[in-house]
Amino acid sequence: FSQEFAPTSIAAAEIQSMFLDSFLSDPVWLHRYARNAKGEPIPVELLREMKTESLRFGARGLRRGMVVPFAEKAIYELKENELTPERVLQVVRETEHRLLGGDSAMPTLAIPHPWERDTSAYYHSYILAELAVYQTRRFFMRKFGSIVDNPRLGRELTKFYWAPGNSLTFLEYVTNLTGENFSADAAVSELTHPISAAGRDVEEALELEARTPHPAEPVNLNVNLIMEHGGQVITDNMNGKSFEQMAEEYAQWLQKQTEAKRLGK
Known part of the structure; x- marks a missing residue:
């Protein structure tokens, strides 16, 4: 049983959905499954551009997400007599400038989570989950050498991320699967990867896709959907x-x- 309220960990729930989301930017998955109406694969040059952009702006995207929890923290730390619209805007802007070097393209207070009782003070869970996705992907690549269309992933995810339900904490999920304590190391390694290596990364991904077998049987989810x-x-x-x-x-x-x-x- 799982839900977006206690005792379910939001980070634990999000790592599962965000891990699946990560396939949509994986060059191997894109080259195999992102096809136009004529059945033609996504152009390799576009894959290179996408990889380049992800390396150029990936760290900023992560920092942009971090603005929300740090801004919330700053607001909650204000004294009661400081809780004025002007002061709240000031601390939010200060947080944006500290993490992004200037105003955010989308105002932080336009994000609905801090305003809602059910979603306030949990945006940091998205950041934790995103870091864990990097760690999870690195673990699978080291262990299996591939992620897309690899049936062994399902068994690992079932055992370590799905079957335990609410019996474990988010940190225990990650440690039990990867054999390492949760950290930002995998994210830092990926986000500081040289932009100049984007072309080589895509070529290696295409070679991996060519070596990866297609599913031999129709997908059977064993559920009524x-x-x-x-x-x-x-x-x-x-x-x-x-x-x-x-x-x-x-x-x-x-x-x-x-x-x-x-x-x-």
Whole structure:
């Protein structure tokens, strides 16, 4: 059982979703699965550009996320007689300047989490989870040499991240899987990787993708799955529909939504 309230750790919940999110920027996954309507793969040059941009702005993106918890901390540390709109704005701006060197492109107080009772003072969990994703990916690459379409990952994730449920803390999750104490070392290593190496990184990723076997059998999640948009059922597998069929139906539905939005419908 899991939820976004105690005793569930937000960081533990987020590491699972953010680890899956990380596939969407993995050159191996992108080259294999990011295809246009003609079935053509994403251009290699675009992969190089994406890798370059991730190295150029990755550290700033992480620091941008850190602004929120540090700003919240500064606000909560104010004395009661200091809690004025002007003083709150001042400490938030000071935090932005300290971590980003200037005003944030998106004002920190435009982020809804600090305003809500249920989500205030937990934004740091996203940062912890992001650091843990770097550590998790590094562990898998060292142990298995690949991540995309590697069935061994599922067994590891099931044993160490999913099966324990709320019986462990976030730090225990990470330590039990990776065999190392939680740290920012993997993130620092990746975020300080030379931008000049982006091209070589992509070439190595393409070589890895070429060596990685495609799934030999259809995906079987062993669950009853319904994808809904409000009251509309987009697709489901109640009648034996395969995961691949569901994915295709969802892709078609999403394409229609995108086209309708483009036409202003």
